[in-house]
Structure formats: C-alpha cells, structure tokens
Amino acid sequence: MFENLPKRVHIREVGPRDGLQNESVFVPTEVKKEFIQRLAAAGVSAIEITSFVNPKWIPALADCAEIGSRFSDMPGIATNALVPNMKGLEGAEQAGMKDISVFMSATEAHNKSNINKSIDETLRQFETLVPAAKARGMQVRAGLSTAFGCPYEGETDVRQVVRIVRALRGMGVDEMGIADTIGVADPLQVQRVLEQVLPICPVQEVSLHFHDTQGTALANIMVAMEMGITHFDSSLGGLGGCPYAPGASGNVPTEHLVYAFERMGIETGIDLEKLLEVGVYMQQVLGHPLPSNGLKAYLGRKQRAATTAVKAAAAAAI
C-alpha cells in the first residue's frame, strides 16, 4: 500500500511563532531564545521564529525585531518569519531574515476575519509584496490557511485552493504551505486536494501543515508522503492553534512526527529524546500542560522512573 515513502522528511517547527503567539500571557523574549536554541540543539533544521506584525494586533510577538536579528543567521538552520505587509517586510529585512512567509486563507470569511481583507484584495497586495521580497533575495513561502475546511464556511472548495495556488506561483512564491488550520481534513480529502495542487506546483515545493483536532494528522501525512510530499510543519508539544478558528486545537506535535517517521525508517535529523526534553522545559516555563499525547507519555515514563529510583535508593539505605 505504501510504495513511495521518502527516505528523509523536512520538519519545520512552528512552535516559537504559531505556538507562542497563542499563549494567553507574553512569553519572555529570553524564553523564546532559549526555546529556539534548544530546538536547534535537538537537530531541528527549520524553525518559524516570529512574525513581523503590528504589536497592537499581536502583542505576543512584539519582540519580533529582537528575535529576528538574533536568529536570522543560524548556521545550518533555516529560520523563517511571517510577514503580512510591506512594513513587516521592512522589519524582516532589517532583522536580516532570508526566508519569509506570507499568509492568507482559502475561504473568504476566514481571510476577512484573520486579515480583514477579501481574497482578491490580499492577492493584489501580494503582487507587490512577494516580488519585493524576492528582489531582496529572500526565499518566499506562502501559507494558505483553511485549505481543507473553514470554521465559518465548512468544507473548502478545492477550486478556490487551485486558483490561489496558481496566482501565488505566478508571483514567484518558492514554497506553497497548504494548511488545515482547524484540523478537519481526512486522508481521502488530502489525496483529492493534492491531486489538484500537484499538477500546478512541483511536489518538492509543497509543504503541509496539519492540526490534530480530530486525530487525523498523521494519517493525512502518510497519504501526502505517499504522493511525494516531504515538507511538513509541526509544533513541539502541540503548542498553538488559531485564535480566529473556533474549536481548533493545536498543531500536530513535532514529537509525534519524529516518533512515527524514525520508527518507519524515515530520517528527520531530530533526536527524539532531546526534543522531548525541550518539551519538558517549555511546559515548565509556560506553567501549563501542553496538549501532546507523546509528551504526556514521556513525562509519565520519567515520573515512574524517578519514583522507582527513589524507592531503590530508600531500600538501599535501609
């Protein structure tokens, strides 16, 4: 059944941006830096570090200039930042970012709710923004939210996805990130959507972004891998979600992907145990449990091992 699985996949960790943006309190800049450094030390080679947005709209990322400057140049690690407009692009440029992501939704209602523009207005804006980024020598990724379903409009019309992908490709976008923002996609829908997208976008330039809201993320990724996709977004501990997508729970946890991929013989370059320890650290500093089942299981094993060691030491002392 699976005859075309890749030897290696590329995971983009989106926790520092997508994850921390959704925390209810401001995460100190020093914690963000530590998070990014620890991810890199665990072998994560692509990290979405921040978003150059107006801090009035997203106070959680008010330190984007500092985070960008600190991590725009990490040897061997591709760091990217979100950029909503020309002002954001200027900020990203000043910070030395070489890789940016523009973003929009595949459904009108979500695009309106998220960035307060129609889809056509957004595309017109990107006709200036994307070439401006390319002219600065930046790699440009375009993230397409609600590509499978929308909290306001229900299932997304795949023709709308195709129309937007075609328009963005025409502007010179280097990577198309197709996102299931609210975690509604099933494996057969992923197959149907990719059958429409792959003829207009080279498979190595497509990345997928899944949420595990209904437990479908890994099943969806298996289908995508079999169709040749090797780039996936995920978030340590399942951090994140979408504040404008009611009922959405977190991104698929990075540790779930690393676990499953490595067990199936598909290389990620990431050390699972080191990665889980970054999750333990983040859960401690954030002060609340992260949603990931895999992290919960790891914490359970650690706790039991510690209890056993304490009992053994107590017995030895007697």
Next chain:
Amino acid sequence: MFENLPKRVHIREVGPRDGLQNESVFVPTEVKKEFIQRLAAAGVSAIEITSFVNPKWIPALADCAEIGSRFSDMPGIATNALVPNMKGLEGAEQAGMKDISVFMSATEAHNKSNINKSIDETLRQFETLVPAAKARGMQVRAGLSTAFGCPYEGETDVRQVVRIVRALRGMGVDEMGIADTIGVADPLQVQRVLEQVLPICPVQEVSLHFHDTQGTALANIMVAMEMGITHFDSSLGGLGGCPYAPGASGNVPTEHLVYAFERMGIETGIDLEKLLEVGVYMQQVLGHPLPSNGLKAYLGRKQRAATTAVKAAAAAAI
C-alpha cells in the same frame, strides 16, 4: 493508494469497561448504566460493558454482576464482558452474557505483570476456559495485549503473536483482538504484523485495538482497513489506558473514528453529535477533562456558541 476501504466498519466501544476501570475513584453503578444507555442511543452497536474479575483486584468493576445482568440482553446491541478464569465465566453466565472476552499479553513480562502467569500457563488455562464458554453457547473473543510493543520488553516479536493467535484459534476463539496496549505501533508495523496474522485468521474475525499515545492510531487503522479489517475498538473521549503499562495514554477516541470514517464515506451507524454529547455528560460526571482532542474541540465550539448567544440576547435586550 487506498483502493480497498470498506463501506462499513464495526466499532466496539470499550469505555464502560476499559475506560472506567482506570478511573481513580469508583464510578457509581447508576452512572455506568446511564453511560451504556446513552451510547446505545447514539447508535453504538457493540459495547464492552464490564469485566468479571475479583473485586479485590479491580474494585472499579465490583458491580460486574449488576451491570452484566442489566445489559447482557440489549436488542440490536452486542455487549461483551471480560472473563479471566472459570469463576469469571460462571459470573458471566449467571448474568446472561452471550459474548465474552478472554485476554492475555503477547510478551512474557507484561503477561506476568498483568495476570501473574507465564504465556504458556495462560494458554493452558484457556484450553479449558474457551471450550467451556463455547459449550455454554457464548461467542468468545480473545484480546491479545502488547501485540506491537511492551513497556518492559520493547518491540514485540511478531512470531510470538503468530504462535499465540494460532493456539487461540485452535481452541475455537471466534474473534482475535490484536491490541497495541501502549500505543507504540506505526503504520508499517501494522502492515507487517497483519501480513503474518491474516494467513492464519480470517480477516473478518480480526479486530484491532489502538491507543493514540503517539498520535499514530488513525494512520494504523487506515492501513488495517486497506488490508480488509473492519472491526475496531475505541473509547469515548479517549477514556482509559492500562494501569500496568507505564506511560500509556488513552484508547483512540471513538469520536475521532466516527468523525474520520463518516467523512470518508465509511458507515459506522453512530450519530457523531449524539456521541459527543455522551462525552460531555461523562466529562461532567467524572469531574475531569477527558483526553480526546475531538471532544475538546466540540466543547470549545459549544462554549463559543453559548457566548455568542448570550451576547446576542444582551444586545437584543438593549
């Protein structure tokens, strides 16, 4: 890629037994009854209702006789109960159960830890127990725990699974339940194990039991369905786990399966919204959040809808 998916699957809800057995406080018998009745009203057609075990070992199920008698005969619904030994079989018979499950592990250490016997001792015991149940006209299901991995021994040797399945089939077992008790299986391992099991057990007599400990459950089920399996265990809200399997988190949530199956056009006979409402009820009476992402998303949507309605009413009142 998927060319052999079934038109209909059969879900066995194990929450009333597997789920509630793992609650830290005794769940009142009336709550268990309400749970089972509500599941049936949501369209669930197979329910594991209790276990005829010594209440000294599992106090949570001390009301097995009462639950068994009440639900052994539900029109249109197959209810089963676990039976560890002859004493349990007598209890199940007195309660009028027509469908019982014996259970053991595929690894020595887990079998020893869980039922305090070696695998061969267990098989010898079943050589009396299974024919005794068949002689009483009962359907006998055999659940094989740790069939993919063991918390003590690591990955399970598939030859051990094959040996035990062959022995149990020889005793006249009607259904083989292959369980990933600690949720470690990946889709390729499921394919490898089924390739060994299916030649010695008819596909319609195999059921699978997955935990979503690392987010792999639905991906595993997709592979199993493609290989012809149509019987799956799951637990509402992801209730449950295994008290003897360190680090194990809950069963795959029934609502995740119903969501994905129905969306892919695979019938379950279950009404998803009614099922989720049973989850809301159980979360209320148990007094703690259940692990299921799908239930969390449903509760989030409900809460937002209620907030919106209150705001609208307030606005109308002004």
